Amino acid sequence: MKVSELSRTSGVSVASIKYYLREGLLHAGTATASNQADYDGEHVRRLRLIRALIDIGGLPIASVRGVLAAVDDDSTVMHDAFGAVMHGLGDPPPSDLSPEIAAALTEVRRWLRRRGWKIQSNAPASYALAELIVTLRQFDFPIALGDLDAAADAAEGTAEFEVAFAFAKTDRTAAVETMLVGTVVYERVLAEIRRLALEAVSAKIQAKKR
Amino acid sequence: MKVSELSRTSGVSVASIKYYLREGLLHAGTATASNQADYDGEHVRRLRLIRALIDIGGLPIASVRGVLAAVDDDSTVMHDAFGAVMHGLGDPPPSDLSPEIAAALTEVRRWLRRRGWKIQSNAPASYALAELIVTLRQFDFPIALGDLDAAADAAEGTAEFEVAFAFAKTDRTAAVETMLVGTVVYERVLAEIRRLALEAVSAKIQAKKR
Numbered sequence: 001m002k003v004s005e006l007s008r009t010s011g012v013s014v015a016s017i018k019y020y021l022r023e024g025l026l027h028a029g030t031a032t033a034s035n036q037a038d039y040d041g042e043h044v045r046r047l048r049l050i051r052a053l054i055d056i057g058g059l060p061i062a063s064v065r066g067v068l069a070a071v072d073d074d075s076t077v078m079h080d081a082f083g084a085v086m087h088g089l090g091d092p093p094p095s096d097l098s099p100e101i102a103a104a105l106t107e108v109r110r111w112l113r114r115r116g117w118k119i120q121s122n123a124p125a126s127y128a129l130a131e132l133i134v135t136l137r138q139f140d141f142p143i144a145l146g147d148l149d150a151a152a153d154a155a156e157g158t159a160e161f162e163v164a165f166a167f168a169k170t171d172r173t174a175a176v177e178t179m180l181v182g183t184v185v186y187e188r189v190l191a192e193i194r195r196l197a198l199e200a201v202s203a204k205i206q207a208k209k210r
Numbered sequence: 211m212k213v214s215e216l217s218r219t220s221g222v223s224v225a226s227i228k229y230y231l232r233e234g235l236l237h238a239g240t241a242t243a244s245n246q247a248d249y250d251g252e253h254v255r256r257l258r259l260i261r262a263l264i265d266i267g268g269l270p271i272a273s274v275r276g277v278l279a280a281v282d283d284d285s286t287v288m289h290d291a292f293g294a295v296m297h298g299l300g301d302p303p304p305s306d307l308s309p310e311i312a313a314a315l316t317e318v319r320r321w322l323r324r325r326g327w328k329i330q331s332n333a334p335a336s337y338a339l340a341e342l343i344v345t346l347r348q349f350d351f352p353i354a355l356g357d358l359d360a361a362a363d364a365a366e367g368t369a370e371f372e373v374a375f376a377f378a379k380t381d382r383t384a385a386v387e388t389m390l391v392g393t394v395v396y397e398r399v400l401a402e403i404r405r406l407a408l409e410a411v412s413a414k415i416q417a418k419k420r
Contacts, residue, residue, distance in 0.1 A: 048348055056345065058268050079416035086405055117410035118417075125405040132399050135266065138258055139391045151400055154364055155407035163411045179408070181349045187404055189342050190361055191397040195296055195335040197365035198393060200327035201373045206289035207328075 003029075006039040010047040017047065023061060025050055025068055049177060057184040063088060071176050078167065081176050083120060086183065090124025097127075104130035111145035115152060162186070213239075216249040220257040227257065233271060235260055235278055259387060267394040273298060281386045288377065291386050293330060296393065300334025307337075314340035321355035325362060372396070 007014045020026040026046055029037030053059045053067060070076075070084035097105065108130050112119050119126060136143045162182050169175040217224045230236040236256055239247030256278075263269045263277060280294035307315065318340050322329050329336060346353045372392050379385040 045349075048345070052345055052349075056342065077416065079412045082412045083409060086409055089405070112406065112410075115410075117406060118413040119406055119409055123406070123409060125402045125409070129399065129402045129406070132266065132395055132402065135258070135262055136391075136395055136399075139255075139262075139388070139395075141388075141392070141395075148399070148403060151364075152403050152407065154361075155400070155404045156411065159404070159407040159411040163408060163415060167415065178349070178351075179412075181346075182351070183405065183408060185342055185346055185349075185351075187401040189339065189346075189358070190365070190400060190404070192335045192339045192342065193358060193362050194365045194369070194397055194400070195299070195393065196322065196327060196329055196333070196339070197362065197369040198373060198389070199293060199296055199329055199333060199335070200322075200325075201366065201369040202289045202292045202389075203328040205373060205377065206287065 001039050002036065003039065006043055006047070010044045010051075012047045012051060020047070020050055023065065025061075025064060045177075049181065052181060052184055056188050057089060059089065067180065071173060071180065074172055078172065078175060081172075082163075082166075082179050085176055085180050087120070087122070087124055089180075089183065090128055093122055093124055093127045097130075098134075100134050101127075101130050104133045107133070107145055111148075115149075158186075211249050212246065213249065216253055216257070220254045220261075222257045222261060230257070230260055233275065235271075235274060255387075259391065262391060262394055266398050267299060269299065277390065281383060281390065284382055288382065288385060291382075292373075292376075292389050295386055295390050297330070297332070297334055299390075299393065300338055303332055303334060303337040307340075308344075310344050311337075311340050314343045317343070317355050321358075325359075368396075 001009070003014055003017060006012075007017060010017075012020075017026065021028060026043060029039040029043065032038050049071075050064060050068075053064045054061075059067070067085055067088040070081060070088055073081070073084075076084065105127060108126050112126070133143060133145075163179070166175045166179040166182065169178055211219070213224055213227060216222075217227060220227075222230075227236065231238060236253060239249040239253065242248050259281075260274060260278075263274045264271075269277070277295055277298035280291060280298055283291070283294075286294065315337060318336050322336070343353060343355075373389070376385045376389040376392065379388055
């Protein structure tokens with residue numbers, strides 16, 4: 001298909017498509033004339049992935065590039081590819097930590113060990129969790145890592161299903177892509193469900209008061 | 211305290227503080243001289259709230275302004291204030307929907323009714339959920355609203371606790387602020403826990419393969 005049809009099918013503007021081609025996020029089409037190229041279903045899929053990372057995941061272009069490079073690099077075993085993709089979604093760990101965040105990170109790591117979760121020491125999610133705990137305490141939320149065990153048990157249960165679903169894909173790129181889309185989209189799904197639950201519960205309590 | 215001390219205590223740069231003052235996100239200090247003002251603990255707290263909305267919630271300045279206006283408007287009953295704050299966190303619902311998203315929105319609303327959740331018709335979270343479901347289906351995830359019931363039950367359980375915790379605050383502004391911080395920060399906490407769970411499960415499966 002021509003670029004105009006690629007734009008219609010994917011819902012991404014021609015200007016954005018050209019930008020992603022220049023930035024190397026989208027692989028070039030097959031040249032059909034000096035200024036024309038032919039695109040296919042793979043391009044539609046890749047464009048949807050780029051838009052999901054930007055619009056849903058909130059990733060800056062540099063991070064999208066890093067994550068897609070990890071998707072495309074088929075020299076790594078599956079778990080390492082997943083790790084590279086997952087780590088690429090977060091901000092890189094800062095080189096120096098405030099004493100408060102360093103203390104919270106120690107708590108997070110102790111909690112992960114107690115749960116038997118093997119997590120790489122440079123995983124952005126550990127640092128992010130430590131920072132979030134410091135923020136909650138600054139706002140006087142009484143939070144201990146143990147309070148998160150129920151949520152962690154639930155996340156572990158759905159993760160077993162999700163990882164198995166991704167590993168079942170015969171194509172390696174499709175497997176990594178599935179893991180990536182699942183991570184970025186499902187965490188937004190859960191966040192929106194939480195917001196709806198909070199509105200519903202608040203409405204119920206308000207109705208009782210009247 | 212002077213602006214320099216406010217900056218040190220809150221961890222927000224003087225330039226950002228001045229920007230938030232100009233934009234009306236931070237209320238002015240008490241003037242002590244023609245070009246000096248005195249700030250207090252309320253300013254520190256408000257700055258932390260602004261940073262949480264921007265850094266953790268990923269909100270643009272215009273949305274931060276809207277959400278803070280809802281926090282400060284004490285003419286509304288608590289539930290309406292919560293609603294305004296929660297709705298301010300999401301993008302406003304689009305005026306025209308694609309047929310796919312409109313169909314998914316109908317599914318979402320039917321699901322909400324079945325759950326007995328009273329949600330305002332313009333709640334951004336319903337639209338966001340419909341869009342996310344369309345995205346998942348574009349990537350061939352087999353998803354039905356019923357699959358989200360377990361997550362919704364869990365969210366309802368924690369929401370009961372969270373709303374009660376916020377309503378228990380005697381000060382109205384503190385209650386709305388608590389609800390806001392809880393929403394923005396806890397959804398990131400859950401997202402980071404999900405990422406850690408996925409990494410841990412992937413590591414376990416990889417280890418079994420060796």
